[in-house]
Amino acid sequence: MMIEVRNLQKSFGPLRVLDGVTFSIAKGQAVAIIGASGGGKSILLKHLIGLITPDAGQINVEGQDITGMEERQLLQVRRKFGMLFQGAALFDSLNVEDNVGFMFRREGKTDPAEISRRVADVLDIVGLAGTQKKMPAELSGGMRKRVGLARAVVYRPQILLYDEPTTGLDPIAADSIDQLINFVVEKFHVTSIAVTHDMRSVRRISHRILMLHQGRIYADQTPEEMFQSTDPVIHRFVNGISDPVGTRALL
Amino acid sequence: MTTLAKQLVREWFGGLGRGTLLCRDILASIFTTKPVWRDFVYQIYFIGVKSQSVVVITGAFTGMVLCAQTYIQFHRVKMDSATLAVVSISMGSELGPVLTGLMVAGRVGAAIAAEIGTMRVTEQIDALRTLAAHPVDYLIVPRFLAMLLAMPLLAAESIAIGIGAAYLVVAFLFDVNPANAWHQMLRHTDDIDMLTGMIKTFIFGAIIAVVSCYKGLSCPQGAEGVGHATTEAVVYSSIAILITNFFLTMLLNTLLR
Numbered sequence: 001m002m003i004e005v006r007n008l009q010k011s012f013g014p015l016r017v018l019d020g021v022t023f024s025i026a027k028g029q030a031v032a033i034i035g036a037s038g039g040g041k042s043i044l045l046k047h048l049i050g051l052i053t054p055d056a057g058q059i060n061v062e063g064q065d066i067t068g069m070e071e072r073q074l075l076q077v078r079r080k081f082g083m084l085f086q087g088a089a090l091f092d093s094l095n096v097e098d099n100v101g102f103m104f105r106r107e108g109k110t111d112p113a114e115i116s117r118r119v120a121d122v123l124d125i126v127g128l129a130g131t132q133k134k135m136p137a138e139l140s141g142g143m144r145k146r147v148g149l150a151r152a153v154v155y156r157p158q159i160l161l162y163d164e165p166t167t168g169l170d171p172i173a174a175d176s177i178d179q180l181i182n183f184v185v186e187k188f189h190v191t192s193i194a195v196t197h198d199m200r201s202v203r204r205i206s207h208r209i210l211m212l213h214q215g216r217i218y219a220d221q222t223p224e225e226m227f228q229s230t231d232p233v234i235h236r237f238v239n240g241i242s243d244p245v246g247t248r249a250l251l
Numbered sequence: 252m253t254t255l256a257k258q259l260v261r262e263w264f265g266g267l268g269r270g271t272l273l274c275r276d277i278l279a280s281i282f283t284t285k286p287v288w289r290d291f292v293y294q295i296y297f298i299g300v301k302s303q304s305v306v307v308i309t310g311a312f313t314g315m316v317l318c319a320q321t322y323i324q325f326h327r328v329k330m331d332s333a334t335l336a337v338v339s340i341s342m343g344s345e346l347g348p349v350l351t352g353l354m355v356a357g358r359v360g361a362a363i364a365a366e367i368g369t370m371r372v373t374e375q376i377d378a379l380r381t382l383a384a385h386p387v388d389y390l391i392v393p394r395f396l397a398m399l400l401a402m403p404l405l406a407a408e409s410i411a412i413g414i415g416a417a418y419l420v421v422a423f424l425f426d427v428n429p430a431n432a433w434h435q436m437l438r439h440t441d442d443i444d445m446l447t448g449m450i451k452t453f454i455f456g457a458i459i460a461v462v463s464c465y466k467g468l469s470c471p472q473g474a475e476g477v478g479h480a481t482t483e484a485v486v487y488s489s490i491a492i493l494i495t496n497f498f499l500t501m502l503l504n505t506l507l508r
Contacts, residue, residue, distance in 0.1 A: 051377050075383045082381075089378035092369075103382045106287070106389070151382075 001060070002027045002159060002191045003048060008057035010043060017043050019215030021057070027158075030185055030192040032202040032223075034237065035212035041195040042086070042163050044212065048193065049081050049161060050074040061159075082152030082190075086164040088144035090136040090151070096123070097132035100151045122150045125187075126180055142173035146180065153184050160184065162194040166201045178204040199238055203227070211237065270465050276387045277395055277461070284388050286396065294397030298359050299404060305354045306409045313346055314338055314413025318420045322427070331427045335436035338417040344444045344451075347410035349496050352455035355402060356488035360463040363394055364484035367467025368477040376468070386468065395460040402456030403449050410448065447503045454499065455492050462488045 001024045008021040017040035025031050035041050046052045047059060050066050059066050066077050090099050101119045104110045110118075116132075123129055126146040136144060145165065152160060165181060166174035178201050185192045185205075194205055202209060202223065209226045211219040211234060219226065219234055227238055236243065321337045367390060370376050376386050414436075422429035463484040470480035 046377070049381055051380060071380075071385060075380070075385060078381055078383050083378070085374045085378060087373060089374040091375055091378070092373075103384070106382075106384055 001025065002029075002062060003193075004058075004060040005048070006058045006060075008044070008047060008059065009055045010040070010047070010052065011055055016215055018047075018054070018057075021212070021215070021217055023210055023217050023220060025191060025193065027191055028189060030205060030207045031194070031210060032206035032208070033193065033195045033210045033212055034197055034199070034202060036237070037197060039212050040215060041197075041212055045161055045163055045193065045195045049078055049083060079155070080158045081161060082155065082157035082159070083161040084145065084148045084152050084163065084165055086167060088136075088148035090139075090144055090147055092136055094136075095132065096128070096134050096136070096139075096147050099136065099147060100154050102151065103155055118154060119150075122154045123147075125153075125183070126150045127176070142169050142177070145169065145173075145177055149177070149180060149184065153188060153190075156188060157190060159191045159193070162192070162196070164196055164198075165194055165205075166196065166198045171200075174198065174201060175204075181205050199240070266465075266469075269469065270461060273387070273391070273465050273468070274461055277391055280385065280387045280392050281396070284385075284392075287389065287393060290389070290393035291397055294393045295401055297362075298355070298394070298397050299401035302355055302358055302401070302405055303408070305358055306351055306405045307412050309350050309354050310342070310347065310409030310412040311416040313350055313409075314342055314415070314417040315420050317341060317346065317413075318417035319424075322421070322425050326425075331425070332431045332435045333439070334421055334425075334427060335414070335417060335432040336439035339414050339436045339440045340444050342410045342413040342417075343440065344447045345496070345500070347413060348406045348448045348451040348455060349492060351402065351406040351409045351452060352459065352492040353489050355398075355405065355456075356459045356463075356492065357485055359398070360459045360484045360488045361481050363460070363463040364467040364470070365477055365481045367464060368470030368480040371468060371470045372472050372474075372476060391460075391464045391468075394464060395457070398456040398460040399453060402459075403452045406448060406452035410445075443507045447500070447507065450503060451496060451499050454495060458491045458495065459488045462491060 004024040006022050008018050009016070010018040021044060033041050033044060043052060047054055050069065054067060057067070061077055061080065064077065066074060069077065091102070094102070097116070097119050098105065100122060101115045104115045104118070119132065120129065123131060126149055128143060128146050128150070131139070131143070131147075136147070139147065162181065165177050169177060181192065181194070182205060184190065192205070196202055206223060209219070209221055209223055210217050211226070213233055219229070219231070221229070226234060229235055229238065235241070318334055318338050322331060322334045325331055325334055325337075367376075370390075379386055379389060418429065418433065421427050421432050466480045466484040466487070470476050
């Protein structure tokens with residue numbers, strides 16, 4: 001297994017966000033994690049790469065338990081990962097080229113000409129050729145996500161994590177990001193885990209869907225099974241139907 | 252009330268503990284990882300070169316006002332020629348380091364906390380970590396080292412400008428023989444006065460860097476959080492400088508004299 005999560009628990013003060021999450025993901029799978037806003041999806045994703053330490057439970061990455069690791073040990077494990085953040089999280093003070101080639105420049109082991117070539121190649125893949133000298137502030141939301149994706153894949157990671165890859169984008173930009181994600185998964189043969197509540201996107205980019213509900217994995221199904229499910233919780237979420245009792249009480 | 256007090260004490264000690272761990276990480280990083288010289292040089296420029304105007308104006312006018320006040324008091328007891336000596340010792344061992352520290356805390360400490368805080372709330376720090384870069388190595392150590400180098404130089408500049416400005420006040424505004432006042436200043440000012448000041452600035456630089464970086468790294472979410480972190484960085488750095496200054500004065504006078 002590429003990633004195994006066992007009985008993961010996390011609380012923030014009195015609020016229990018993850019309450020015994022257990023699942024595993026095989027190499028090369030494209031998995032989407034869905035669930036309500038504020039339900040702990042992004043928190044779960046950040047646990048997988050060691051950005052957040054769990055209160056209890058275990059996370060194995062290629063058989064290596066990362067839950068008890070020090071930050072410097074985790075830096076080595078994170079070389080297996082690439083991550084696209086919700087707001088792209090580009091470094092404001094660096095231009096596109098320096099953002100995408102950040103790790104190469106920081107390590108100082110790669111020839112500058114080779115870094116420029118690899119950055120140009122990956123920017124070409126995400127459809128942003130020639131934008132190397134632009135600053136993040138000059139880019140639109142969709143372009144920032146593409147640069148974020150380029151930065152995530154340029155090091156050829158084994159696992160790609162996407163945090164709400166299409167949130168805040170218009171439907172056409174969202175579709176192009178989905179296509180890019182599929183292209184990257186096929187081209188680089190990576191394991192892909194996307195956190196999203198965009199159901200159109202889920203159908204396009206995943207082979208398998210995990211639904212997080214009340215801090216646990218409520219359902220683990222293929223997209224077809226999930227979209228045809230008659231379970232009221234899944235049906236309401238997938239079809240975007242609010243809880244009638246709750247809505248009436250709110251009104 | 253008791254619960255609130257307990258919570259405040261717990262938060263204060265928690266912050267102190269996390270700050271101490273940050274100091275440990277900074278020292279470990281300095282001795283175990285290769286510094287990024289390009290970032291260090293940029294920070295020297297940002298902290299040292301761009302603070303010149305603030306430090307020069309502070310030093311000049313503090314020296315001038317101290318000179319004027321000292322002359323007015325000393326003139327009554329016919330000790331006019333000791334005016335510059337008082338300015339020199341005060342500027343060298345106390346006012347120069349403390350005022351430079353406060354000005355740098357306001358200008359640079361606020362900028363560091365705001366920059367790192369903004370990086371935190373926009374997930375740029377998390378992005379750094381996913382790119383196998385330790386935030387302490389990449390963000391904190393260059394600022395910390397640059398501050399250690401820049402602060403003594405800025406304070407030395409402030410002290411020199413303060414004494415020079417005071418000399419001009421003595422020479423052109425008051426009825427004192429400037430050559431005699433200069434001679435008295437050299438006679439009464441010890442190397443130890445200046446050494447005390449330089450040691451203090453070194454420590455004040457470390458305080459500003461650690462407090463500001465810590466406040467940035469622990470910044471709460473949102474624009475309001477960045478605002479809080481920036482304000483707290485300046486306030487806590489300034490208070491820490493003023494409190495540390497007293498203990499350093501006592502300690503260094505005991506050790507060096």
